[in-house]
Amino acid sequence: MASDSSGQRLAALLRTTVAAGRTGDRLPSSRELVAEYRVSPVTVRSAIAQLEREGLVVVKSGAGTFVAPPPRPRHPVDTDWQLVAMGDEPSHLTGFDQVVAGPPPGTIPLASGFLAEDLQATAEIGAALRRAMARPEAWSWVPEGLAPLRDWFAAEIDPRLTAGDVLISSGTQTALSTVFRSICPDGAPVLIESPAYIGATAAARAARLPVIAIPTDRHGIRTDLLAAPLASTGARVIYVQPAHANPHGATLSDERRAELLALARRHGAFVIEDDWARYLSFAATPSPPLITDDEDGHVLHLSSLSKPAAPGLRVGAIVARGPVARRLRRARVVDDFFVTPLLQETALQLVTSPSWPRHLRRLHAELHRRRDHLVALVRDLLGPDVLPYEPTGGMHLWLRLPDGADATEVAEAAARQGVMVNPGRPWFPSEPTGEHLRISFGGAPVEAMTAGVRVLAAALR
Ligand SMILES: Cc1ncc(COP(=O)(O)O)c(C=O)c1O
CATH class of the missing domain: 3.40.640.10 (Type I PLP-dependent aspartate aminotransferase-like (Major domain))
Structure with a gap:
């Protein structure tokens, strides 16, 4: 029998011993366990290590192995006092959530402020x-x-x-x-x-x-x-x-x-x-x-x-x-x-x-290509007027939505379909000058852009 599975078997037996004991009780020594259960010292070590990982025993070098104190009960912790202590949420934290939250897995990250993984060095x-x-x-x-x-x-x-x-x-x-x-x-x-x-x-x-x-x-x-x-x-x-x-x-x-x-x-x-x-x-x-x-x-x-x-x-x-x-x-x-x-x-x-200038050359060519691709999609699927001008760098397009559209609602509708974009409002330090969306050509793979902009077009409609 492999010592791993015999270790598991011995650990199961020792769990009963531990459950019957009290905090601080000393377990039999390794030599005693070897003799009692007719297993090798390796098996004993593996079983004790397993119980230690589970928090059931404490190993004190030179002194032996002891029954650990019971785990602290996991009752819900009452932290409401903190709300009283901290007072109002500072206003600067509110809009910043957009930057802090990464895209949920499996979504199309048109809100990303950093390069897509395949563009990183x-x-x-x-x-x-x-x-x-x-x-x-x-x-x-x-x-x-x-x-x-x-x-x-x-x-x-x-x-x-x-x-x-x-x-x-x-x-x-x-x-x-x-x-x-x-x-x-x-x-x-x-x-x-x-x-x-x-x-x-x-x-x-x-x-x-x-x-x-x-x-x-x-x-x-x-x-x-x-x-x-x-x-x-x-x-x-x-x-x-x-x-x-x-x-x-x-x-x-x-x-x-x-x-x-x-x-x-x-x-x-x-x-x-x-x-x-x-x-x-x-x-x-x-x-x-x-x-x-x-x-x-x-x-x-x-x-x-x-x-x-x-x-x-x-x-x-x-x-x-x-x-x-x-x-x-x-x-x-x-x-x-x-x-x-x-x-x-x-x-x-x-x-x-020497790899740095090579990386930058590739990055610039790729950003250019992705911008062109996203611009073409936007013009085609969202209309010619939503993009008043094209950036020649960076990684975002700034879309001006038609009158009557609500960028926050559009972004929420897109998110429900797995497409993440930034509504423009939090980017204005005071009143916004219109309804905008920020979408990223640098943070998303090209293959995902068509699906992303189609979802946006549907959300806008
Ligand atoms: C315009 C601008 N400035 C500064 C930063 C901060 O970037 P970092 O702290 O990673 O250099 C960002 C990040 O999104 C940014 O977009």
Whole structure:
């Protein structure tokens, strides 16, 4: 008889002994069990290990095996007191649920904010991790981040920058939280493009900052609407995504880039440049980061590898110059000390390997192809007017629904048919300018898109 099944048989017999005993009773020793049940020591060890896993016995090395205390009864726990202790749910958590919840298994993920699995650089990251593990830096104390990785980000973003201008962060989300909490005086308003990335609005609200929504159009943030609130509210922080903004896809025009920076200079304001889609652009001539036009440290540039590589590669950069850099450096340490150097070293090995440009080339071609495919489906099945303009990067289409449609109802109806899309409303920091849906071409396999858009068309009808 294999010792595994004899172990199971002996465990069954010993369960009776344990059930008859009291907490703390000592079981016969291994030698006694071998003799009593005429089994091998291996069988005894396997049976005792089984009972230990079940929580029925406690093995004390050198002392023996004892009957464990009975498990704590699993009665329903009364946690209602917590609702009284916590008070109202903070408003910044409500819309953010959309980002936190992944797609339920088996659904078509047209709501995804990260790349579809087949587009992620997981094989390349695996190889980079193996190289990183051998490096002594992988476990060092690096409050600002690994110097060669900061060097790499600096050279990528603007050749005028040096490693000293760069702080490594755990992606952009945490960078937004750190920046809003550290550079805005208590209660000072921030100007946020609208619609905006939900996580940016949530981070500002979590820092208890009033948010003033500045409308956008196909050319990016409406700079003509910025001067008045800058003057009247004293706001000194403007949040924008100059390239392929999430959710609306627009890229800031050259004219508005210049106007935005002129306004920042005139009012002594910071511009937070969330450059989330830097590596997701398939434009013929991608626009350079806004910070490359900034001389005097107005632009705080945020970028991350979680979008072009994989959501779990939570390594990003904050670029800041002047006194704000020193403040953010200290604030980063208060927040979480620093990003695990093993992950930073992995990121460095990844982006400096020949496989990285290959990955990006494939990614851009694939995003382009998927955008074209989804655009064609949308125009064909939902009508020519729902997509006022096409993004040249990023991973989403921003659909404007016809008058009378309710985007939340459409999204709920689609979800009942297994197609996940984002209703537009939570993406607006204040009143929405219409009914919108955000659908992802980067997060879903091409094969699933036709079925997904057909369901949307039915839901709209
Ligand atoms: C526009 C934008 N900014 C920032 C983030 C945060 O990304 P991460 O923290 O993974 O870098 C996201 C994620 O969805 C985003 O869409």
